Each structure stands twice: as structure tokens, then as C-alpha cells.
Amino acid sequence: MAAAASSTEFEYLTGFNNHFATEALPGALPKGKNSPQNCPYGLYAEQLSGTAFTRPRATNRRTWLYRIRPSVCHSGPFLPYPHPTAALSESVPTPPSQLRWKPLPIPIVGEGVSEGEGIDFVRGLNKMASAGEPSMKAGVAFYIYTANEPMTRTALKNADGDFLIVPQSGELIVKTEMGSMHVPPGFICVVQRGIAFSVNFAEGTTAVRGYVCEVYDGHFEIPDLGPIGANGLANPRDFESPVAAYDADAEDPADNAFVVVHKFLGALYETQASHSPFNVVAWHGNYAPWRYNLDNFNVINSVSFDHPDPCIFTVVTVQTAEPGRAALDFVVFKERWSVATDTFRPPYFHTNCMTEFMGLITGRYDAKEEGFLPGGASLHSAGSAHGPDVDAFTKATTSDLTPDFISEGAIAFMFESCYLTHLSKFALDENLLDTSYTESAWGPFESNFDPTKP
Structure with a gap:
């Protein structure tokens, strides 16, 4: 059961790196205090930091989340997550050749893919090239993804870097802790490090393909315009972040089970949770995922x-x-x-x-x-x-x-x-x-x- 923040399926807050405040239930955001002794509705206050605490205010990125359970709640240690293309950190000797790749086949059931061969976004994430080292927060990685099933009851949290997702075929519903975004081809979206998300499909989409860039350094920003002047390229008002929405617990505890996959130091690990990580009822801050229409x-x-x-x-x-x-x-x-x-x-x-x-x-x-x-x-x-x-x-x-x-x-x-x-x-x-x-x-x-x- 999910509680929507509005009468429409998706609504957005606009403006690049603005400080937003959004709540899925009236009064869920504490007034005047970030971390009160007792939060409304019995929620837990939790801060998500995207920069060092002491960064100058103009470049400081952080968001306060008010959630049903703290994100620290999971059962057991993190265990290696089996990925079909082996370790995502694997690299080989690289010639300086100019290279071009054919389109990666989309795994469509009945066209070389058997029923039950489910490939979600995580399993379909294929690393093409990379540089640097996540532990030093410097470098990048380039991926092409293909998938034929949504991330049902599975979430990904990336500690290594920010993901910029570029759909090429098939419409995505990118569900995050801050809310959901519809991301069809012609749009891009960014999910910053430390934010849990799932990649699901829009109605009518059965398989998807696209590109991902992962950046270990800082966070994405719009470039200065310099001599261009005040207008041109991408305008801040056209970047959209989702409004608050949350998953409520089902009556049957078995229906609440969730797998949380963590990307850490180039490898994938998983742990089990007894609840959805998408349980944020309200949030405010300037560290939030966003989408942008390339039109x-x-x-x-x-x-x-x-x-x-x-x-x-x-x-x-x-x-x-x-x-x-x-x-x-x-x-x-x-x-x-x-x-x-x-x-x-x-x-x-x-x-x-x-x-x-x-x-x-x-x-x-x-x-x-x-x-x-x-x-x-x-x-x-x-x-x-x-x-x-x-x-x-x-x-x-x-x-x-x-x-x-x-x-x-x-x-x-x-x-x-x-x-x-x-x-x-x-x-x-x-x-x-x-x-x-x-x-x-x-x-x-x-x-x-x-x-x-x-």
C-alpha cells in the first residue's frame, strides 16, 4: 500500500538545488525544528548528507528525512550479491583504440529469453569502462543497462557515486526515498549517492535499455554561462525533484520483505529488510534526486x-x-x-x-x-x-x-x-x-x- 502525495501519479518540485519541503501527510514536517524530541506521526528524523558538514552554505547538500523506520534497520550482515557479469570493478588492459559497440540486445521473453529469466536493472547493469577509485572519491564509470523486469521488493543504494541514468528504450519509473519520477527516453535523471532507489517500468513497458554514468567525485551542477549571459543551455527551473510519497506496511509481515543492494567500493552486497526503504513520509532539504527533459x-x-x-x-x-x-x-x-x-x-x-x-x-x-x-x-x-x-x-x-x-x-x-x-x-x-x-x-x-x- 502506498500513499500518494497528491491526486496525480507524479508531481514535482522545480528548480536546481533548491531547498524543498514536501510531506505526504499534513503536518508530517516538524515546524521550526529539524530533529525534535518527538516527530509527528511517530516518525524518525534522519539526516542524509551529500557533502561534508562544514562545506560553505552555498554548496552544502543535505536533506532531513522523516521516516517510518530508520534506514539502519536491516537483518544480518551484508553478503556478496551475485552479478551475472562478474565483479563490476573488473577491468582489463586497455588499448588506445577507437571503439564502437553495437546496440546491446534487449532481453525480451520469447526472443532468445526464456520465461522466468528475469533481469532487473541491477542485474542488467553492464560496465563498459571506468577510471579512478571510489575510496578516493575520484573517477567515473560508464554502463549500458538492459532489463526485462522491474526491481520488485528490491532497492539499490550506491555509496560509490552519483548515477546519471539516460533511458534509450522503454519508460522508467525511478522510485526513490524522496518520491517517484517518470523518466522516458528523452529525459535524464540523477540519483545521488546514499539515496535508495528502484528502477521500475511504466505501464506498457516490458523491457528497457539505456546508459548510466557514475561519478565518484562531487555532484552534478549546471555550468556557469559566462559570456553567454543570463539565458541559454539548461535553465534551473526545468529540473524536477519528486514530492514525498511512502510505502506503508502490509498486513501480512511476509509481504514487507525487501532486499537492499549496496554498491560499495565497486562491488555489490545485499541484506534483508523487514520493511520497504521507501518509507519517508516527509522531507526537506537540497539533496534530492532530479529529472530533466532534454527538450x-x-x-x-x-x-x-x-x-x-x-x-x-x-x-x-x-x-x-x-x-x-x-x-x-x-x-x-x-x-x-x-x-x-x-x-x-x-x-x-x-x-x-x-x-x-x-x-x-x-x-x-x-x-x-x-x-x-x-x-x-x-x-x-x-x-x-x-x-x-x-x-x-x-x-x-x-x-x-x-x-x-x-x-x-x-x-x-x-x-x-x-x-x-x-x-x-x-x-x-x-x-x-x-x-x-x-x-x-x-x-x-x-x-x-x-x-x-x-
Whole structure:
């Protein structure tokens, strides 16, 4: 039995990193005190901290939760959780090759998947590449997930980092301690470290696929706009956090059993609980999950000459201590006008000091219209040259430079990081790799150099 916070299935609080206050029962939030001697309705007060206690107020992240039982209540020790792709911390020697993956198969019952082969979000989380070390709070990991069943009576709590989830196929219902979010393709959501959540399916969805970026460093923020000015890119008002809702205990104690999976130091552990972790009746603070509709991203582009750097497409970022050096930029390439004079318009050839992991949600990516497919991915490591394929180059150098509406109906994105990533063993599966990538994309280029024709 769940008590909704309103008459509609999902309602949201808006504004990036605002301090919110929300309650599923009237008067559940104590007035004037965070941790009173006795909370309303017999609730327990519990603080969830996302930053050090002594961080400056402007960057301090914490939320007070008022819950039916403390989250410390569980039975027995944490035991290793068996994951079908072995330890998520596993990595292998990694060449600097440019890599591309075919779309991971979606596990649909009847299409190579037997009845009863349930794969939820946790079991379907496949690590592709990673860098750094969670214990030092520095690094990233990139995943592709596929699943054919919801996380029924199972929750995941990640101590290692924040999860940014990018659905590609199938609509998600991401249930968290603070409430639930509807996250279809074209939206993204973030669940910060320490917040329990379950990934379930919207009505009519039977299987899902998408991407996840995990950041061990700080938390996501919207980038400063600098010379762009007051408006553009992602606006704070368009980020939505869920309102309070809670699971009440069922009459039969057996129906209250829950498995809580913890991700800790790159590995998974599980413990049993006699109640749902989604028992927060009210909360207030500025440390809460959020979702964002990529349709709301206001693209800023060149209208004179030269191709702008991809940072101009940054939706959210996690910065390191070095100014301008991002542990992770989430960058989106969507339909837009391309208007520039005497300019090569697709992404130019370059060798980057950043690692670029790209995915495609829908449509065609303008720099590689063939071979890069929705649900697939590519990895261009720091120091490895890359750029448009021969078809994109030929089209760009022979087309008339008139205003062009590009990538219509397409959404591509990039996880860009200053860290050099190791590949996982899973990522080197020859059945997933597009082994013809480099040859088909760049093999046909020939020398056009003629010293007699300036």
C-alpha cells in the first residue's frame, strides 16, 4: 500500500538545488525544528548528507528525512550479491583504440529469453569502462543497462557515486526515498549517492535499455554561462525533484520483505529488510534526486564561423578541484540550426585530452550517420584521434553553406571526462564490438594533397 502525495501519479518540485519541503501527510514536517524530541506521526528524523558538514552554505547538500523506520534497520550482515557479469570493478588492459559497440540486445521473453529469466536493472547493469577509485572519491564509470523486469521488493543504494541514468528504450519509473519520477527516453535523471532507489517500468513497458554514468567525485551542477549571459543551455527551473510519497506496511509481515543492494567500493552486497526503504513520509532539504527533459535544453550555436567546442552543449557537469577540468560533462547533441560562413560544420578532427563515451538515444548522429546506432556506443580515449567519417566529411565539404537544420529528431549524447578509462572484460566481447568501425569510418580517406594547386 502506498500513499500518494497528491491526486496525480507524479508531481514535482522545480528548480536546481533548491531547498524543498514536501510531506505526504499534513503536518508530517516538524515546524521550526529539524530533529525534535518527538516527530509527528511517530516518525524518525534522519539526516542524509551529500557533502561534508562544514562545506560553505552555498554548496552544502543535505536533506532531513522523516521516516517510518530508520534506514539502519536491516537483518544480518551484508553478503556478496551475485552479478551475472562478474565483479563490476573488473577491468582489463586497455588499448588506445577507437571503439564502437553495437546496440546491446534487449532481453525480451520469447526472443532468445526464456520465461522466468528475469533481469532487473541491477542485474542488467553492464560496465563498459571506468577510471579512478571510489575510496578516493575520484573517477567515473560508464554502463549500458538492459532489463526485462522491474526491481520488485528490491532497492539499490550506491555509496560509490552519483548515477546519471539516460533511458534509450522503454519508460522508467525511478522510485526513490524522496518520491517517484517518470523518466522516458528523452529525459535524464540523477540519483545521488546514499539515496535508495528502484528502477521500475511504466505501464506498457516490458523491457528497457539505456546508459548510466557514475561519478565518484562531487555532484552534478549546471555550468556557469559566462559570456553567454543570463539565458541559454539548461535553465534551473526545468529540473524536477519528486514530492514525498511512502510505502506503508502490509498486513501480512511476509509481504514487507525487501532486499537492499549496496554498491560499495565497486562491488555489490545485499541484506534483508523487514520493511520497504521507501518509507519517508516527509522531507526537506537540497539533496534530492532530479529529472530533466532534454527538450528544454536551449542550444547555443555559431552563426558566424568555426565549429564551437562541444562544451557549448553541456547540460550538467561535475568539476574537479582544477577550474575547468571536469570529472564529467554530460553533453547533448540534438536537432538545431547550423549556420556558419566558410566553416567545416561537423565536429572537426581532433585529438582530445578528455575521454569521450558517446551514446545515441534516437535518430542519426550528424558526424556518423551510418553504423552508430540507437542503443550502441563509442569510446574515444584521451590522446586517440577521431572525427567525422568519410561520408560526413564528403558531404560537409561539398554542400552549399546555407542555413541547415541538422539532426532532426535525433538525440545523441556524450559522457566526457578528464580521466583515462579502463575497459571492462564485458566491453571487449567480440559479439558486441563493431570490429569494422575504424576501417569503415576512416579507412577510405585518401590524400588530396597537390603542391601545384594552392
